[in-house]
Amino acid sequence: MAEGRLPHIVLFSGGTACRSTNLALCSKPVRLTRIVPAWDSGGSSKVIRESLGVLAVGDIRQALMTMAHGEGRAGDVVKVCNARLTSGAEADARTEFSLYAEGRHPLLERMEPGLRGAILNYLRTFRAAIGADFDFRNGSIGNFILTGAHLAHNSDINTAIFVFRKLCDVTGHVWPSTAADGVALSAVLNDGSRVEGQHRVTGLDDGQSRTGIREVSLTAAGGGVPANEAVIESLESADAIVFGPGSFFTSVLPHFLVEGVVPAIARNIHARRIFIGNILQCRETRGLDLARMLEIAAGLWRARGGADVRPFTHVLANRQLLPFEKTVGAFAYLGNGALEEASAHLGAEALIGEFEDPWQRGNHDGRAVADALSLLLQR
Structure with missing residues (x-):
């Protein structure tokens, strides 16, 4: 990073889940770019x-x-x-x-x-x-x-x-990861059935949610789903590239499917690449833990051109305070699983802290996340 230049944080995310983090980062001495999905169908x-x-x-x-x-x-x-x-x-x-x-x-x-x-x-x-x-x-x-x-x-x-x-x-900057029109997201569940549309995947019924998602895909009216050039430029100048928090299968992971995104991230060898684990499970991730989500993301990263570059350098995970499953409303807290082993396998450092908002259970404390990101940039 050039002397005197504000660090540039690029945040892959969806909507409400990362709102508190976005707001907190706006108060930091950083340049902020949000990269958002272009397949919203609700x-x-x-x-x-x-x-x-x-x-x-x-x-x-x-x-x-x-x-x-x-x-x-x-x-x-x-x-x-x-x-x-x-x-x-x-x-x-x-x-x-x-x-x-x-x-x-x-x-x-x-x-x-x-x-x-x-x-x-x-x-x-x-x-x-x-x-x-x-x-x-x-x-x-x-x-x-x-x-x-x-x-x-x-x-x-x-x-x-x-x-x-x-x-x-x-x-601040906001760009859709692709500028292609008519981009649609679909998911194949573990029983082989297909769910079409981002809003339907986000809103899986109880049976579909328990079955779980095997994979997601993107299609566009013109065929391919090329990366937005503004996104590629942002990734090239980033000092930190952050994934989440947000809906894993509809707001975070699909960005890897956009043509050119994974290679552009991989080319920026100086940027920290930070995965932020969600606080709670949701309809998309019921039964998964953070370690398994990292494995899924790493598999797609390699398939999309990540080659030998590690997908993440750091993982931010919420501390597990109780030895049993606890729920907030309809969903349980997202467990970390074998996080240390999964992180070590990917060459990433696991940073476990108390990232839950004390006033809004199940949500991230944006200031705590922003402070953690700032510390990583200062290393």
């Missing part, structure tokens, strides 16, 4: 994807809003981009959207003309593309603006994100 993103056949923007927008929060941005543009329409009557949602798109919403009326003009342009571009029958209920205004920017800038998602960041005055 919620507002699902409706937009099905209507326009474009890249899912929900995880991108959510990560940008987290950056804005962490950086203390709370102006009218951020308020607009973080707003959701009513989930009530369809006609009411359409009327509410019109207040935004026609510039009659109070937040837009008091906005500086240049900012208001840009937002209105993107909302109107979205409205023109979406058609008359679109259901706006519970829709994210930020998703509509980002999709409109995507369409207005020749379907260049990186340009759309750049513009969105400038509108919100966000410093």
